[in-house]
Amino acid sequence: MPHFGYKKLNNKSRVRHFAGGYMTVFLTLVMTVLLSLCLTLIEGARSNAVRLESYVAANISLESVMAEYHRELAKQFNIFAIEDSYGTEAASLTNTESHLAGYLNKNFDSSDFLLSSFLYRDFMSISASKSEVEGVSYLSDEDGGVFRRRAYEAMKDDCGVTLLSELQDYVTYIEENELEERDLSLELDSLKEEIKDVSIPQNLEGYSLITENRSFSKNNPMILYHLVDDVDSLSDKQIDLSGAFSERKKRDLINEGNLKPESTDNIQATLEKFVFDEYLLRYMGNYMNVDEGDALAYQIEYILNGGSSDTENLIGVVGRILGIRFVADFMYLVGDKEKCRIAEALATVISVVTYTEEFIDIYKALILLIWAQMEAEADVRCLMVGSRIEMIKTKENWKTDLGQLSNPRDTSGDKTGLTYQDYLRIFLFMTGEKILTARAMDMAEADIRETPGNKNFRIDACIDEIAVYIETRSKFGYTVPIHMRRKYE
Numbered sequence: 301m302p303h304f305g306y307k308k309l310n311n312k313s314r315v316r317h318f319a320g321g322y323m324t325v326f327l328t329l330v331m332t333v334l335l336s337l338c339l340t341l342i343e344g345a346r347s348n349a350v351r352l353e354s355y356v357a358a359n360i361s362l363e364s365v366m367a368e369y370h371r372e373l374a375k376q377f378n379i380f381a382i383e384d385s386y387g388t389e390a391a392s393l394t395n396t397e398s399h400l401a402g403y404l405n406k407n408f409d410s411s412d413f414l415l416s417s418f419l420y421r422d423f424m425s426i427s428a429s430k431s432e433v434e435g436v437s438y439l440s441d442e443d444g445g446v447f448r449r450r451a452y453e454a455m456k457d458d459c460g461v462t463l464l465s466e467l468q469d470y471v472t473y474i475e476e477n478e479l480e481e482r483d484l485s486l487e488l489d490s491l492k493e494e495i496k497d498v499s500i501p502q503n504l505e506g507y508s509l510i511t512e513n514r515s516f517s518k519n520n521p522m523i524l525y526h527l528v529d530d531v532d533s534l535s536d537k538q539i540d541l542s543g544a545f546s547e548r549k550k551r552d553l554i555n556e557g558n559l560k561p562e563s564t565d566n567i568q569a570t571l572e573k574f575v576f577d578e579y580l581l582r583y584m585g586n587y588m589n590v591d592e593g594d595a596l597a598y599q600i601e602y603i604l605n606g607g608s609s610d611t612e613n614l615i616g617v618v619g620r621i622l623g624i625r626f627v628a629d630f631m632y633l634v635g636d637k638e639k640c641r642i643a644e645a646l647a648t649v650i651s652v653v654t655y656t657e658e659f660i661d662i663y664k665a666l667i668l669l670i671w672a673q674m675e676a677e678a679d680v681r682c683l684m685v686g687s688r689i690e691m692i693k694t695k696e697n698w699k700t701d702l703g704q705l706s707n708p709r710d711t712s713g714d715k716t717g718l719t720y721q722d723y724l725r726i727f728l729f730m731t732g733e734k735i736l737t738a739r740a741m742d743m744a745e746a747d748i749r750e751t752p753g754n755k756n757f758r759i760d761a762c763i764d765e766i767a768v769y770i771e772t773r774s775k776f777g778y779t780v781p782i783h784m785r786r787k788y789e
Contacts, residue, residue, distance in 0.1 A: 391761035444737030485517030518619030535597035595746035687713025
């Protein structure tokens with residue numbers, strides 16, 4: 301009886317059947333491998349894309365934070381830094397972290413794309429899980445060393461080495477000859493005390509100078525009224541130094557960064573000091589270069605003297621110049637044989653008229669000191685009107701005559717020599733860099749606080765360099781840790 305539906309396979313059909321089965325298995329395996337490979341490649345691409353997008357977004361976000369440099373600091377002093385109070389009353393790194401987080405979230409947010417819900421699908425879904433400031437360097441770090449270096453970078457291409465060499469020569473001359481250490485006004489007063497009981501006849505014109513109670517020494521507070529022609533034009537500005545950087549530093553109220561500072565060799569340090577001084581002369585005012593918008597008109601004088609008023613600081617600087625000129629002019633006088641003979645002849649006359657021959661050497665010394673003092677005062681008057689005076693006097697550039705010491709008003713200076721600003725440059729170079737920098741930052745703070753919205757500005761809240769840690773996460777399971785560090789170049 302036949303079996304319907306049954307067909308016996310011959311050998312050829314059986315081979316074809318098994319071959320088809322193996323082919324199906326083979327193709328299935330191949331498709332599985334290819335699909336796994338494609339999925340692996342796709343997931344690898346997603347992983348790399350997540351990492352790349354995280355780094356790009358982190359870099360853009362940190363650059364955006366750096367772009368928030370303080371505009372007034374850059375405008376007035378050509379220095380770039382982030383002031384982490386951002387115009388508020390409290391300076392804190394939390395503010396900077398908040399700004400960084402805001403930029404990160406904005407860069408990862410796709411909701412503002414055009415028709416994003418219809419045309420765009422986020423295959424990475426990244427978000428910032430952490431944004432922390434790991435370290436900073438403030439402008440005030442290293443006793444203002446960071447501030448000095450940024451000033452150096454702003455000025456280094458504009459300063460000549462020749463000027464530095466000349467400046468060092470002047471400073472060496474002042475130090476070797478003790479032009480600042482020696483106070484001749486004290487010697488003059490001491491000699492006057494020895495002859496205080498001697499009566500000099502008033503009819504001897506000019507001779508009474510040696511006994512007059514007239515001393516415009518470098519410590520005399522009335523010095524400006526004798527050496528400045530237009531006293532009414534002097535600035536009467538004052539500032540409250542209680543909240544200044546240098547005062548906060550004394551009370552240990554300064555923010556300090558934790559990033560490792562740059563190293564500087566001795567030669568480079570000297571060059572940086574010189575360039576920093578030139579930076580101060582360019583960006584801060586002085587008696588010869590007043591900016592009415594500054595907190596103090598005579599800012600360089602403040603940096604050198606540290607007083608709270610323009611008058612006090614100007615007196616300090618002018619007195620210092622007068623002291624140097626007094627000693628330098630006296631040194632020339634005692635070496636000029638002709639002028640010494642004139643002084644000795646006058647001393648002899650006085651001793652004969654007064655019957656005090658025993659005081660002839662005192663009279664001569666007094667005459668030379670008074671003559672040098674009058675010459676020094678004439679020098680300073682020249683400087684205060686913008687003229688020049690040679691550091692070392694000669695017969696050709698000596699200004700005063702012994703017969704006209706009572707009222708020498710000549711203000712015609714030398715064709716060459718030093719100006720008032722050159723003396724400021726010398727004093728800056730001679731001042732310790734820590735004191736110099738602290739007071740310079742006082743002035744920077746005071747000036748910026750005069751501008752709208754910056755009454756709480758602090759130099760020790762100005763970030764020069766920043767290191768951050770950012771961590772991003774994708775909903776597909778990827779975490780990307782990122783460490784970045786940036787500074788203003």
